Amino acid sequence: MGVLLVPGMALAQADFPTKPIEMTILFGGSAQTVGQVLSDEMSRASAQPIVAVSRPGGGGAVGYSYAQATAADGYNIVWNSNSISTVYYQGNLPFNYEAFTPIAQIGVEVPVVAVQSSRGWDNLEEMVAAAREQGQPLRVGVSGLGSFTHIASAALFDKFDLDVIYVPYGEGRAPAELLSGRIDVAVQWQSQFQSHLRSGDLLLLCSTGAQPLEHGDVPTCHDAGAEGLDITMWRGLVAPEGTPPEVVSYLEDLARTATESGSFADIAVNLGFTPAFLPADEFGELIATDDAIIGQLMTDLGLNNR
Structure with missing residues (x-):
């Protein structure tokens, strides 16, 4: 398999990755389809394949728990969403979004x-x-x-x-x-x-x-007629908290290359998914902001069990 280097990869290229990277998929349906296409596109630009592995259950709790318990070395990443907040506030996870390091937002689904x-x-x-x-x-x-x-x-x-x-x-x-x-x-x-x-x-x-x-x-x-309503699902990639910055940068560049590819966009849009790349730092800010909003919404609905 040929390797296409993209800007920012050189630093991590020498020692990461040396083996396949697993991408945990939390849900079926369009989330699984888009995640599989994303992993394929990232693999085209990576020194090692990105392997999509389905780990559904518990509204995302099964997959999040698996990935959070793995080493923070970049070899286990999660195709995540706002579900990290909903499943936490439901009381089904002992940790929240801070247990993961943001890599990149890939897009949104409404x-x-x-x-x-x-x-x-x-x-x-x-x-x-x-x-x-x-x-x-x-x-x-x-x-x-x-x-x-x-x-x-x-x-x-x-x-x-x-x-x-x-x-x-x-x-x-x-x-x-x-x-x-x-x-x-x-x-x-x-x-x-x-x-x-x-x-x-x-x-x-x-x-x-x-x-x-x-x-x-x-x-x-x-x-x-529902004035002021704005509820959007973001989807992106995260790794266990503590993943080295140079590894995160490598994965972020892979994600950018994949998200901006025409083949990914064509398939994603046909599934009602809108590609919208955000780098790690901006994605992290979005996750934190949305977590507070979701926590308040679930409190208002009597669904917050924290």
Whole structure:
């Protein structure tokens, strides 16, 4: 395998890496797909392959616990997300984001609000009005109680003071749960709905981030009536705390090269993932800022167990 050196790699090249690097993947679905593509692209520029290893479970707790217990030498990294905060505040991890050294943000993924087209709700305001008139709680499907999609859902629906029941479902089950009528609304990643959007069976009412999605005519929930809502999932790479700076720099450069490659961008965007590279220092600031926000949100929702 040929090696493409990128700026900043020379210092670490002499003694790192001398063996394959494992990238722990915490979740399935689009997160796993994008993580696998990322590891492949990083491998093209690395002296050793980056091997994606799936370690799901516990909302990310299984993978985080595994990686945190490994040596801080750069040979075990994590394809992480805001889940480091949600799983910590749920009480499922004995450590928080400070147990890891930031490498780079790779991009962002924004939850969307999906409904059955047959419900006749063409926008968020119509759904809210119907929920108020029906005289029973709105059934909102989320990945799991205390998950990022649960937090995003609660932040959205609390703005309208609606009576809501949150219904957890298995991974990848959002479209089936909607189409079966078990839930009224699903808040989930856009990639899960693509085929049903093309068929016209499902409709996206809005996205929870501050900026509109790059593809598709979907308003932000803020513009659709949920003023001030801005809930976005970042994804990036971290290593166990104490990883040497020169090793972090090497990995950061690999991540930059991969993120800026056309092949990565093409696949990522098709999955509803937006490449958005941030270097280690800026990524670390973002993680800390978002951790405080998530902690407060979970406290407000009665989900903070710390």
